Amino acid sequence: MTEQRPIAVLGGGSFGTAVANLLAENGHSVRQWMRDPEQAEAIRVHRENPRYLKGIKIHPAVEPVTDLLATLNDCDLSFVALPSSALRSVLAPHADLLAGKLLVSLTKGIEAQTFKLMSEILEEIAPQARIGVLSGPNLAREVAEHALTATVVASEDEALCERVQAVLHGRTFRVYASNDRFGVELGGALKNVYAIIAGMAVALGMGENTKSMLITRALAEMTRFAVNQGANPMTFLGLAGVGDLIVTCSSPKSRNYQVGFALGQGLSLEDAVTRLGEVAEGVNTLKVLKAKAQEVGVYMPLVAGLHAILFEGRTLNQVIELLMRAEPKTDVDFISTSGFN
Numbered sequence: 001m002t003e004q005r006p007i008a009v010l011g012g013g014s015f016g017t018a019v020a021n022l023l024a025e026n027g028h029s030v031r032q033w034m035r036d037p038e039q040a041e042a043i044r045v046h047r048e049n050p051r052y053l054k055g056i057k058i059h060p061a062v063e064p065v066t067d068l069l070a071t072l073n074d075c076d077l078s079f080v081a082l083p084s085s086a087l088r089s090v091l092a093p094h095a096d097l098l099a100g101k102l103l104v105s106l107t108k109g110i111e112a113q114t115f116k117l118m119s120e121i122l123e124e125i126a127p128q129a130r131i132g133v134l135s136g137p138n139l140a141r142e143v144a145e146h147a148l149t150a151t152v153v154a155s156e157d158e159a160l161c162e163r164v165q166a167v168l169h170g171r172t173f174r175v176y177a178s179n180d181r182f183g184v185e186l187g188g189a190l191k192n193v194y195a196i197i198a199g200m201a202v203a204l205g206m207g208e209n210t211k212s213m214l215i216t217r218a219l220a221e222m223t224r225f226a227v228n229q230g231a232n233p234m235t236f237l238g239l240a241g242v243g244d245l246i247v248t249c250s251s252p253k254s255r256n257y258q259v260g261f262a263l264g265q266g267l268s269l270e271d272a273v274t275r276l277g278e279v280a281e282g283v284n285t286l287k288v289l290k291a292k293a294q295e296v297g298v299y300m301p302l303v304a305g306l307h308a309i310l311f312e313g314r315t316l317n318q319v320i321e322l323l324m325r326a327e328p329k330t331d332v333d334f335i336s337t338s339g340f341n
């Protein structure tokens with residue numbers, strides 16, 4: 001059923017645009033808020049977002065807007081697709097408008113100073129709001145081009161999940177539900193770090209065995225950390241865990257993978273990020289995750305290895321030597337090894 005009130009999408013980047021189009025194609029009227037009036041005007045006139053999703057037609061029911069206050073007033077359901085570095089500063093000044101509203105974060109990052117996930121920030125800013133997250137193997141361009149795609153909406157609020165499924169579910173976009181908001185959101189944030197490593201491995205010409213080892217050991221690390229933080233490890237077997245890890249570690253369309261690929265080609269981190277010109281959340285996540293893993297005593301050798309290369313002056317060969325010669329471990333953490341002597 002078509003919603004009476006418009007639905008808001010906050011963020012003028014590639015994923016905000018892809019989700020705004022999906023909502024509009026499902027018959028909803030959409031206000032896509034962006035900070036840049038010139039970008040809004042360009043979309044209004046040309047019906048395209050050339051900087052972020054060149055070649056994708058923007059549906060007539062998507063209205064680009066720059067008045068955040070009016071947008072939050074007019075809409076009771078908002079999808080938040082802002083970079084993690086901007087979410088708090090954009091929404092905190094409007095906290096009083098958010099009580100009772102439905103806020104769904106699409107952002108896959110961790111706040112640098114607090115180690116908070118985006119829905120935790122939303123909760124802090126707007127304790128009276130109803131909060132959820134959407135995460136999964138969802139490359140924006142493929143979503144916009146109608147590649148068959150699945151995602152997960154997660155919240156303790158079942159009615160919120162049903163509403164998101166109702167507005168977003170469509171012919172090419174399938175929305176599964178979960179009540180593990182923390183696990184789903186953590187999966188989306190953590191996988192970005194491993195996509196950088198995977199991109200590097202490809203640029204360096206590493207083999208298929210290596211790529212498979214990387215993805216599988218990444219999943220082991222992510223899950224180990226998540227369990228330490230109180231998440232349900234089973235969530236990591238789903239779309240928002242292994243699903244998103246696979247797509248981001250295998251696709252040159254992923255920005256995090258692209259940063260890793262550029263690093264593997266010999267670019268500095270600064271040049272790799274500049275060349276990308278879009279958000280690659282994994283760079284910040286790597287810094288905060290390395291510190292957090294150390295603080296809570298979780299063994300994350302891939303995270304530590306990438307951090308050592310990018311921020312501690314270690315060479316790739318030194319790190320590979322360390323990783324490969326590390327003390328042998330058991331394969332899967334959560335299987336009892338009591339049968340071993």
Ligand SMILES: NC(=O)c1ccc[n+]([C@@H]2O[C@H](COP(=O)([O-])OP(=O)(O)OC[C@H]3O[C@@H](n4cnc5c(N)ncnc54)[C@H](O)[C@@H]3O)[C@@H](O)[C@H]2O)c1
Pocket residue numbers: 011012013014015016017034035036052081082083084086090106107108109138139140141277278279281
């Ligand atoms: N692109 C994808 O395939 C994809 C898929 C799923 C989730 N995500 C997540 O969505 C989030 C947004 O990513 P994206 O791909 O849309 O980013 P993007 O790089 O395509 O665009 C970022 C947008 O945010 C805007 N922005 C930056 N700082 C801002 C600020 N202070 N105030 C207001 N707007 C600001 C930019 O102007 C731009 O419009 C990220 O956390 C990303 O991990 C992206």
Ligand SMILES: O=P(O)(O)OC[C@H](O)CO
Pocket residue numbers: 108136137138139140192195244247248253254255256257279280281
């Ligand atoms: O382009 P990336 O690396 O931000 O990844 C996009 C999505 O998160 C993939 O699910």
